[in-house]
Amino acid sequence: MATLISLSSNDTEYVTVRSKFISGGLSGARIHSIIKITMPDDVTSKHENFKKSYSASGVLTLYHGTKHCCDITKLSDFTRLCQNITCGVCGIIRTGPRPNGFVWFGPSSDISHGYTGAIGIMAGSFRAIFVMDVVSATSSHGAYTVPHGEAALPRYLIIYSH
Ligand SMILES: [Zn+2]
Numbered sequence: 001m002a003t004l005i006s007l008s009s010n011d012t013e014y015v016t017v018r019s020k021f022i023s024g025g026l027s028g029a030r031i032h033s034i035i036k037i038t039m040p041d042d043v044t045s046k047h048e049n050f051k052k053s054y055s056a057s058g059v060l061t062l063y064h065g066t067k068h069c070c071d072i073t074k075l076s077d078f079t080r081l082c083q084n085i086t087c088g089v090c091g092i093i094r095t096g097p098r099p100n101g102f103v104w105f106g107p108s109s110d111i112s113h114g115y116t117g118a119i120g121i122m123a124g125s126f127r128a129i130f131v132m133d134v135v136s137a138t139s140s141h142g143a144y145t146v147p148h149g150e151a152a153l154p155r156y157l158i159i160y161s162h
Contacts, residue, residue, distance in 0.1 A: 001078050002093050003038040004157075017131060017156050024063070025110025032073055032126060032159040039154055043096040047133075047153040054136040054151075062105035062137065062144055064130040064152070065115035066092060072128050072159050086119060089128045089157070097132075097149035105134055105144040105152070113162065131156040 007014040014034050022029060039047075051059070066088030074080050081090040097103040106112035109129060116127035132152040137144040146152060 001040055002043075004075065004077050004093070005036040005038075006076050007034045007036055013156075017158065021063075021109045021129070021131075021158055021160075024108030026113060026160075026162055029109070029160045029162040032161065033076075035075060035157040035159070037093060037130075037154045037157060039096060043150075044153065046150040047096070050148065050150045051135045058135070060105075060107075060134045060137050060144070061155075062107060062132055062134045062152075063109050063112035064092075064097065064103065064105050064132055064154075065112035066128065066130070067115070067117055067119045068128055069118065069120040071124075072126055075157070075159070084120070092130060092154055093157070096154060097152050101149070102145050102147055103149055103152060105132065105137065105146070107142070107144065109158075111143060125161045126159055127162065129158050129160070130154050131158065 017034050018031055068089040069084050069087045070082035112129050118124050132154050134152045136151045137146050
């Protein structure tokens, strides 16, 4: 299972991730938390194997916005993940991006912002964007796509309002 660590705001990783996120067009965003994600071993090893076959193209750090339908401000550990299959945030933490099918990424936070938001009965102003390591990405209309979810590995989840 994934390990989630809510970073302290004076942690250097927090400062670096926050700074890039804020400067990516979301200067008015208020960060609720930045969660460091260590994905389950099977997800990580699939990504590492995929990466080996694309070693020439390098790794990009990209954003992935998705919807949620649970209280994402309480996602401090794995046991808090909801079971709702429409919850993109919990689904990705559990298994990574969909293993088969195209996945979209934004090079900056403002592009991914448009894909975030609460669905269902879970109202609220908080949103969630993942920071992922991505290999074999193809640039397309200001965004990036990969053909397989295993091309991406979630590294951080940024919970914010804007
Ligand atoms: Zn959820």
